[in-house]
Amino acid sequence: MRRKRLSVALVVVAGVFAVLAIETLENWSGKRETETPLLLGTNLWLGYEPLFLARDLGHFDENSVRLVECASSSQVIRQFRDNTIQAAALTMDEVLLLRERGLDLRVVLVMDISQGGDAILAQGDVQDLADLRGRKVGVENSALGAFVLTRALQQVDLSVQDVTIVSVEADEHEQMFLSQKIDAVVTFDPVRSRLLAAGAIQLFDSTEMPNEIVDVLVVRADAWEQHRSHLITTLRGWFKALQYLEQNPDEALRSVSLRIKLTPEQIRQSQKGLHAPNLQQNLSLLAGQPSPLEKNSHRLSKVMVENALLGKEVVLSDCISAEPLMEVSAR
Known part of the structure; x- marks a missing residue:
């Protein structure tokens, strides 16, 4: 019985030393990578x-x-x-x-x-960028949308204060435009391609702001x-x-x-x-x-x-x- 208890004790001690050895190696290497994705x-x-x-x-x-x-x-x-x-x-x-x-x-x-995948699209009655003055422009509440719109409006000496900004999340661009709740939208593919196929007019795209x-x-x-x-x-x-x-x-x-x-x-x-x-x-x-x-x-x-x-x-x-x-x- 004593020998059996001694054997069990030795196994437990050996296991503890093994765990300590693994942790020591991990700490020594400085890298212990998570198993989570x-x-x-x-x-x-x-x-x-x-x-x-x-x-x-x-x-x-x-x-x-x-x-x-x-x-x-x-x-x-x-x-x-x-x-x-x-x-x-x-x-x-x-x-x-x-x-x-x-x-x-x-x-x-x-x-x-x-190199063209980001764009400003408009309804058929909008002639050009200058015609956006006073219009409703759908823009995602992010830096990119504001950045593209600002760079485009600069070309015709307008600013974002000259248009009515409507905050529209990316997954709502298509529906808001097709229901004519906005006059124009700052968007990107695949929505850009779908709206163009539905008759939208492209006023500006990212070829006009290369590498930006x-x-x-x-x-x-x-x-x-x-x-x-x-x-x-x-x-x-x-x-x-x-x-x-x-x-x-x-x-x-x-x-x-x-x-x-x-x-x-x-x-x-x-x-x-x-x-x-x-x-x-x-x-x-x-x-x-x-x-x-x-x-x-x-x-x-x-x-x-x-x-x-x-x-x-x-x-x-x-x-x-x-x-x-x-x-x-x-x-």
Whole structure:
């Protein structure tokens, strides 16, 4: 009996030492990655679709990366700021606003650069941008909508004070416009393409503000190491999805069309309005001191300050990191 009790005691002691040894190694390495998935928030935008394509192709699953779909970018921002999600697909102007408010984050990927995908559409009785004076313009309650509208109105010596702003979330753009509750709307694909097909008039698009609307993937600094392997999985899946889009366009577009309710041909046309940099192009954009992306964000910051969209210029030198992409490239 004593021997049996002694054997049990030795097993228990050995188990305790094993646990202590594991914890010691984890503490020594400085990295103890969570087993919970990385929660990544997006709103509906054609440029973000490679994330969902990567998931559908099996490049990551909900045990590693969980995509959280929000009705609007303002919802994505709120959840990211509140730490409901750890990563988010945002525009650079939104990143600058979050940094101004003190949120510590890292920009790790340029997802796309808008080259016509963002636009101002109007009802048939609106002749041009100048004709927006006194009209109702639907704008999402986010930095991007205000930024696009401000840049457009500048062309005709108008300001946002010269129009009637109607706050409209992204998932309401189409319904509000088609029911003629607004005279114009600042929107983006897939809604842009659907409204154009319904007879909307395009007054302005992002080709007239080149390299100013850049979509990026950001991660909270406090989740940087905690979800490192999940982040690498996300990046690797993203580039595999881009490759699949290029090599198997018909199959890929059929998959995307089911999600965003555009025909494959409409998607092909919409793709002309954005550029998704590949891995090497991304490395070129994010690497360097200062990186090309940082230089671009500095110019954007100045424009936003000049138009009262930022209280002060924001520098992103400590927030842009090519390190995860370098890890993807090395494997």
